[in-house]
Amino acid sequence: MAKSSTPSRERIVAGAADMISRRGLSATSIREMAKHAKAPLGSTYHYFPEGKQQLATEAVRFTGEWVARSLRKELEAGPAAGLRAFLELWRKIVVDSDFHAGCPVLAVAIEEPQDGEIPPALTAAAEVFEQWEALLADSLRAHSAEPEQAAQLATLVVAAVEGTVAMCRAKRSTEPLDRTAEQLQALIVTAIAK
Numbered sequence: 068m069a070k071s072s073t074p075s076r077e078r079i080v081a082g083a084a085d086m087i088s089r090r091g092l093s094a095t096s097i098r099e100m101a102k103h104a105k106a107p108l109g110s111t112y113h114y115f116p117e118g119k120q121q122l123a124t125e126a127v128r129f130t131g132e133w134v135a136r137s138l139r140k141e142l143e144a145g146p147a148a149g150l151r152a153f154l155e156l157w158r159k160i161v162v163d164s165d166f167h168a169g170c171p172v173l174a175v176a177i178e179e180p181q182d183g184e185i186p187p188a189l190t191a192a193a194e195v196f197e198q199w200e201a202l203l204a205d206s207l208r209a210h211s212a213e214p215e216q217a218a219q220l221a222t223l224v225v226a227a228v229e230g231t232v233a234m235c236r237a238k239r240s241t242e243p244l245d246r247t248a249e250q251l252q253a254l255i256v257t258a259i260a261k
Contacts (some may be wrong), residue, residue, distance in 0.1 A: 076114045077129070079104045084126035087171040089164070092123055092178045092188065123175060123188040130171050131195030146220065146255050149206055151223060153199075154248045157232045158241055160181040166239045169232045172211060199225050213256040220258055224251055 082104025086095050097119040102109040115122040134156065141152035160168050176192040200221040209218035227247050234243040 077168070079111055079114060080122070080125045080129045082106070083122050084171045085168065087123060087126055087174050088130075088160070088168040089176045095119075097122060101117075110203055116170065117213075119187055120186055124186075124191045127172050127175050127188055127191040127195055131191070131198055134195075135198055138199065138202045142202060144210075146203065146210055146259060147208040147252060150248075150251055150255055153203075153224070153228060154244060157228060158244055160234045161232060161244070166236050169236050172198045172230045173233065181183045196225055197230075207258055210259040216258055220254060223254070227251060233252060 083095075083100040086100050086103040092101075097115070098179065099109045099110055100119070100122060104111075111122065112118070115125070120232060134153070137152055137156055138149055142149035158168065160170075172192045174194045175188045176196070178186075178189065180186055180189060199216070203221035203224055204217040206221060209213055212220065228244075228251075231243045231247040235241055
């Protein structure tokens with residue numbers, strides 16, 4: 068099979084997600100995202116004719132699905148295993164990047180909407196957070212947690228982990244993640260022990 072010299076759409080999306088996770092969306096141009104993915108700007112515009120916002124939206128969805136795949140797999144063993152996998156995934160990103168990268172979904176979510184319109188990337192970020200929450204809540208309910216408690220705990224897990232990743236980057240330490248992990252595990256054990 069002949070190898071194409073044109074970068075794949077997925078590689079550009081993955082590169083954009085990585086760049087956004089390091090610099091945020093407003094501090095990153097489509098030109099920089101293309102360069103980071105080692106893709107010609109022309110190829111990037113070919114795949115993303117609507118520009119930066121389209122590429123950012125795809126980067127958020129790509130990250131969302133990548134995390135969701137891991138969560139689905141680990142949640143088969145139960146909510147505690149799912150939480151451990153979720154925490155370990157973000158620990159690896161933070162540590163492997165020497166505390167330079169975080170979550171591109173969060174990075175997009177904290178951007179200020181322009182012109183009073185909700186950008187598609189922000190809508191995608193909300194959908195990704197909801198997807199992660201739903202996966203966690205479904206697992207908690209399947210393991211005897213009360214429905215409302217499961218939903219609340221799933222929101223707490225996603226919010227705590229996202230915030231903790233930001234704290235790890237700021238402190239250049241995984242200590243916030245370790246502390247958060249211990250408390251979230253205890254809450255999950257209590258929720259499913261009934």
